[in-house]
Amino acid sequence: MENTLIINRLKLAQDYTALLDHENYQLVDMNMVEPFYIEDKEHHPSTIIFERNEQLMSIRSDWTRSLLNYNENYQLNHRHFGYFGPVVRGYETFYQAGVELYGPGEEDILKSIDMHLSFFQSKTADRYRAIVVNNDELLDLYIEKYNLDSNIKELIYEKNISEIRKVLGEEHPLTVLMTAKVSDQIEIINNEFENSEVLGFINHLKSYLEDYNMKFILDLSFRSPQSYYNGFYFQVFLNHDYPLLSGGEYNSNAFGIAVNLSNGGLL
Amino acid sequence: MITVALTKGRLFKDFTAYLEDNDLPQYIKPLSEETRSLYTVVDNVKFIFAKGPDVPTYVESGVADIGIVGSDIIVEDVFNILNVSQLPFGDCHFSVAGLPEQGELKTIATKYTNVASKYFREKKMDVSLVHLNGSVELAPLLGLTDGIVDIVQTGNTLKDNGLIEYEKIMDIHARLIANKRTFYTKEDEIYKFLTEIGVF
Numbered sequence: 001m002e003n004t005l006i007i008n009r010l011k012l013a014q015d016y017t018a019l020l021d022h023e024n025y026q027l028v029d030m031n032m033v034e035p036f037y038i039e040d041k042e043h044h045p046s047t048i049i050f051e052r053n054e055q056l057m058s059i060r061s062d063w064t065r066s067l068l069n070y071n072e073n074y075q076l077n078h079r080h081f082g083y084f085g086p087v088v089r090g091y092e093t094f095y096q097a098g099v100e101l102y103g104p105g106e107e108d109i110l111k112s113i114d115m116h117l118s119f120f121q122s123k124t125a126d127r128y129r130a131i132v133v134n135n136d137e138l139l140d141l142y143i144e145k146y147n148l149d150s151n152i153k154e155l156i157y158e159k160n161i162s163e164i165r166k167v168l169g170e171e172h173p174l175t176v177l178m179t180a181k182v183s184d185q186i187e188i189i190n191n192e193f194e195n196s197e198v199l200g201f202i203n204h205l206k207s208y209l210e211d212y213n214m215k216f217i218l219d220l221s222f223r224s225p226q227s228y229y230n231g232f233y234f235q236v237f238l239n240h241d242y243p244l245l246s247g248g249e250y251n252s253n254a255f256g257i258a259v260n261l262s263n264g265g266l267l
Numbered sequence: 268m269i270t271v272a273l274t275k276g277r278l279f280k281d282f283t284a285y286l287e288d289n290d291l292p293q294y295i296k297p298l299s300e301e302t303r304s305l306y307t308v309v310d311n312v313k314f315i316f317a318k319g320p321d322v323p324t325y326v327e328s329g330v331a332d333i334g335i336v337g338s339d340i341i342v343e344d345v346f347n348i349l350n351v352s353q354l355p356f357g358d359c360h361f362s363v364a365g366l367p368e369q370g371e372l373k374t375i376a377t378k379y380t381n382v383a384s385k386y387f388r389e390k391k392m393d394v395s396l397v398h399l400n401g402s403v404e405l406a407p408l409l410g411l412t413d414g415i416v417d418i419v420q421t422g423n424t425l426k427d428n429g430l431i432e433y434e435k436i437m438d439i440h441a442r443l444i445a446n447k448r449t450f451y452t453k454e455d456e457i458y459k460f461l462t463e464i465g466v467f
Contacts, residue, residue, distance in 0.1 A: 132451050159350070159351050159445070159450075160350050160352070161351055161352045161466065181454060181458050182450070182454055183454060217451055219451070222451075225347070237448070237451065237452050240452075241329040241448050242448060243448070
């Protein structure tokens with residue numbers, strides 16, 4: 001690994017944590033070895049687990065889970081937390097930075113996304129290309145409105161256009177949506193569910209981020225590789241194939257944003 | 268520039284025939300040239316030529332944005348990709364086959380252990396699998412196993428070796444797959460290509 005990469009990563013981490021401190025986030029650093037609860041295995045399949053003194057332990061593989069466990073076990077005065085540090089997935093080490101917001105309001109979430117975009121924009125000569133968003137509840141709205149079998153979900157998730165056409169027919173609104181360009185989907189979905197609360201937040205976010213002048217994509221196929229996200233989810237891309245920022249709602253009342261310090265195109 | 272990973276061999280020939288049927292001469296000529304090069308560039312599209320099982324790996328990693336691959340490959344292993352569309356070529360099927368006089372099947376040779384394992388589990392059949400990398404027809408002929416699970420296209424290979432199909436497991440087709448990230452970051456180029464070849 002080149003010296004400059006290591007130095008740049010540490011410098012970025014220093015600037016980022018200073019920003020979080022300034023914005024009143026509680027910074028957290030924790031032991032990399034932590035108690036593990038077997039019910040978490042489904043959501044964190046790449047976590048290394050071992051046993052000590054009849055207690056399952058793991059090496060931290062995801063700051064979100066670590067902080068959630070910490071939050072559940074201790075009485076905390078803060079609702080906004082920030083972190084930077086390594087995680088181990090499989091046999092590889094990655095560097096994660098990010099924030100977790102517990103019980104946030106819509107303004108807290110919008111402000112935090114904006115804070116991240118603004119900060120990382122100042123760290124690169126590149127510009128943001130696209131933000132991709134989704135909320136699984138939108139597909140539920142289609143299923144309910146058109147009385148569809150829930151098996152359609154798997155076809156939507158894998159964007160299986162040929163099977164969707166076979167099952168629903170060429171003219172079905174969901175087929176029309178899925179065969180449209182992904183950046184056109186938001187307008188089509190707005191025409192279907194204009195007054196839904198889920199879409200209200202997405203539209204609010206879209207107008208909130210207009211100044212960044214990036215493509216805003218809503219795609220029903222878009223999902224997080226982390227299965228614990230269960231509401232709104234997003235990724236932001238520089239001119240790079242991997243996202244710089246990822247985040248979303250989990251655990252019904254928490255919101256996290258993670259910064260990709262390995263291959264997001266920043267370092 | 269987008270990168271399209273093509274499966275070498277029979278599926279590649281089927282793909283070029285498909286391009287011909289769809290009147291896309293700009294792609295046919297460069298793709299039909301006899302060369303040992305492992306890629307060729309046509310306008311804004313780079314085609315790379317890969318072995319079938321490697322195509323989803325290239326697409327999953329983002330080295331390729333799009334892949335043309337047999338569905339046998341993507342049902343045998345799990346890949347984090349968009350499984351966008353069936354294509355109208357590469358039709359064949361998975362079958363259980365063996366010698367005509369074979370009784371109960373207790374052992375099966377196959378390259379596709381995950382497909383076979385799932386099939387026999389669903390049938391509630393207690394079958395041991397032997398993994399082979401190819402020419403699986405040899406296994407029952409030499410007494411290694413009672414039968415095979417393999418891809419059947421015309422059935423001629425089975426017939427030439429004195430084997431028969433017992434049961435079809437599932438159809439196989441060529442499929443167009445796509446990377447989950449570049450589908451967004453290269454949206455315009457990908458849609459242009461997919462529209463050109465008739466997927467959208």
